Amino acid sequence: MYLGFRPVRREGVPGVATGRTLADAALVAVGGNGSRSGPKGRRPTTFRRTAIRLLGLLAPRRRTVLLALALGAASAGLTALGPRLLGHATDLVVGGSPGAPAVFGVPAASGVPFGAVGRVLCWALLVYTGAAVCALLQARVTLRVIGHLVHDLRARVERKTAHLPLSHLDGRPRGDTLSRATHDVDNIAQSLQQTLGQLVGSTMTAVGVVVVMSWTSPLLTLVALVTVPLSGTVAARLARRAQRQFKAQRAAMGALTGYAEETYSGHALVTVFDHREQAERRFARHNGDFHRASLKAQYLSGLIPVAMASVASLTFVLIAVVGGLRVAAGALTIGTVQAFVQYARLLGQPLGQFAGTANLVQSAVASAERVFELLDAEEEPPDPRPAAGAWTPRPVRGQVVFDRVRFSYDPERPLIQDLSLTAGPGTTTAVVGPTGAGKSTLVNLLLRFHEVQGGRILLDGTDISRMPRGELRRHICTVLQDTWLFTGTVAENIAYGSRREVTREQIVAAARAARLDRLVRTLPDGYDTLISEHATQISAGEKQLITIARAFLADAPVLVLDEATSSLDARTEALVQEAMRELRAGRTSLVVAHRLATVRDADAILVMADGRIAERGRHAELLAAGGVYTGLYEAGFSPSGHSAPERT
Incomplete structure (x- = not known):
């Protein structure tokens, strides 16, 4: 069977360099800058680098991608063949031409050979049906690939985020990080689902159309x-301007999400301090920034298909004029010109889709x-390998030693300098001092939320920097202020x-030890009551009691309490302190506190000032010394939070 791709006469300059032209047009249509982005040797634009990296995530599923490309190529080839068949049918209807080629074995003839026309149209129907089936399969495979890509990206x-250091999260708005992990990933998924399949099919179609066009008539x-x-050129200029607005749009979305998250989290405080109008004005400002950036981006990108349609109309006019002249000269048939008009439409569709999806x-x-x-943010330093002398699991007694530790958040402003302390099993060591002295930073260093910048911290004589973080934290039970x-x-x-499975009886026992059981039973569903971080049916003190109950279940050799009772009333705190005496028995307890009831019974009290241990001793000894501790005590460092009682 002969497939008649030969034109009546091959005209013009052979070897048209259409492949690169189409590729460049496709790139600029979606916001790139073609194969020449400026002076020779200039690095690719951020858009191109990011787009290539995003598509690089498809590498693990290259076989599925190749299947989608094969289906797209088959659909494109069949689509490109369709206009040639319809053009041949037109030649048969108008009487044919002595030089007209045969298609699928059906020769051109004079008159109107309805049988031949019918056979050609049947072939055309089969070709278009096959193209549609391949396109549907290609779209389905592409969507599966995109689904896996987004799943892997999430x-x-x-x-x-699980391996980011605390400094990274503290240095950025939580809402912006949340927006990147949710809204931006969702936007990638939705955009790729709507565009990637179209772009693959459109690119294949454009390539197939150009190949058939070049074979039929180079002119x-x-x-x-x-x-x-x-x-x-028009699309590239508009796309570059739109891309800046899209980046501004995503940044504005992150700022808007961050502010909304903060405002909703602190809704009670916003209401109490009557800052609702100010909050609304700030939200309106963020919302306005997002609206303006979105409007500009959508407007500029919306101009691209309009410009492409205008240029496509010019293409139809040129083909009609030049093709009509060649038909009049007997160099081409009407069917060939008709096919080229369809090819121009098919070629305009991919370019229009590129522009429409820009x-x-x-x-x-x-x-x-x-x-x-x-994803490129610096992670926590990796845990040491066993070969490097890392931690060997063994029973932990819980002796904690800070050996000349040095740390600061800002190199220009030292915080902790040459600090040493020892906390042994069965003892309670309290750390007190003014705000900003570095008390909570000690807890962060012990848990390796931050790494020491000098000195070392030892657990049972082993440097904790040589221990896997998970193993270290498994031996430390922490009740934080927040x-x-x-x-x-x-x-x-x-x-x-608890890291192990626990029974309801153990949960209730922990709640009783934390003086929480009676409060829980007053809730609508008791222990099955649904709560959350922003729950309003429980108070701040009850939330803190829940975190204390966790400590009773953890059963770790080292107990760290960082302002663990700051939200409790005096009576409940006294009851919890009594329970904590049982919890601290046999454990190494490190207590960071401001309130006297928490620290006066400690075995050792360390007073921090300017990043150093200014005083050490027991409660009575420090009061008798008349130093920093005495000043803090007399300034209101008492159970009531008001004037200090007589010294004891």
Whole structure:
């Protein structure tokens, strides 16, 4: 069977360099800058680097990607063949031409051979049906690939956030990080689902159309492609301006999300201090920034398909004029010109789709850039390998030693300088001092939220920097000043303190030890009451009691209490302190506190000032010394928080 691709006469200059022209047009249509981004040797733009990196995530599923490309190529080839068949049918209807080629074995003839026309149309129907089936399969495979890509990207973001140091999270708005991990990943997923399949199919179609056009008539191919550089130039200029607005849009979204998260979290304080109007004005400002950036981005990207359509109309006119002249000269048939008009339409569709999806592509790349910034952030130093003398698991007694530790958040402003202390099993060591003295920083260093910059911290004689962080933290039970609850039942929140499976009886026993059981039973569903971080049915003190109950379940040899009773009333605190005496028995307890009731019974009290241990001793000894501790005590360092009682 003979496939008649030969034109009546091959005209023009052979070897038209259409492949590169189309590739450049495709790139600029979605916001790139073609193969020449400026002077020779200049680095690719951020858009191109980010887009290439995003597509590089498809590498683990290259076989599926190749299948999608193969289906796209088959669909493109069949689509490109369709106009040639319809053009041949037109030649048969108008009487044919002595030089007209045969298609699928059906020769051109004089008159109107309805049988031959019917066979050609049947072939055309089969070709278009096959193209549609291949396109549907290609779209389905592409969506599966995109689904896996986004799934893997979410997993990478989750793993990354789990390994980010505390300094990274503290140095940025939580809402912005949340926006990167949720909104930006969602935007990538939605944009790719709407564009990638179209772009693959459109690119294949454009390549197939250009190949068939070049084979049929190089002259008309040149006419059809002469406007492509113009389209690319217009689209590139608009796309570059739109890309800046899309980046501003995503940044404004992060700022808006961060502010909304902060405002909703502190809604009670905003209301108490009557800052609702100020909050609304700030929200309106962030919302306005996002609206203006979005409007500019959508407007500029929306101009791209309009410009492309205008250029496409010029292409149709040129093909009609030049093709009509060649038909009049007997060099081409009417069917060939008709096929070229269809080819120009098919060629314009991919370019139009590139332009129409430019806003989505640019938005996806802008989001990908923010996500990649998160993925590229510096992680915590990795745990040491066993071969390097790392921690060997063994029973832990709980002796903690700070040996000439030095640390500062800002190199220009030293915080902790040459600090040494020892806390042994069965003892309670309290750390007190004015705000900003570095008390809570000691807890962060012990838990390796930050790494010491000088000296070392030892646990049972082993440098904790040689221990895996998970193993270290498994031996330390911590009750922090800031409570944190997750969405779940009261029982589930208490059980969070244990790494092993616990029974309801153990949960209730821990709640009783923390003086929480009576309060829980007053809730609507008791221990099955659903609560969250922002729950209003429990008070701040009750939230803190839940975190203390976790400590009773943890059963770790080292207990760290960082202002653990700051939200409790005096009576409840006295009861909890009594329970904590039992909890501290046999454990190494490190207590950071401001209130006297927490520290006066400690075996040793360390007074911090200017990043150093200014005084050491027991409560009575420090009061008798008349130093820094006495000043803090007399300034209100008492159970009532008011004037200090007589010295004891």
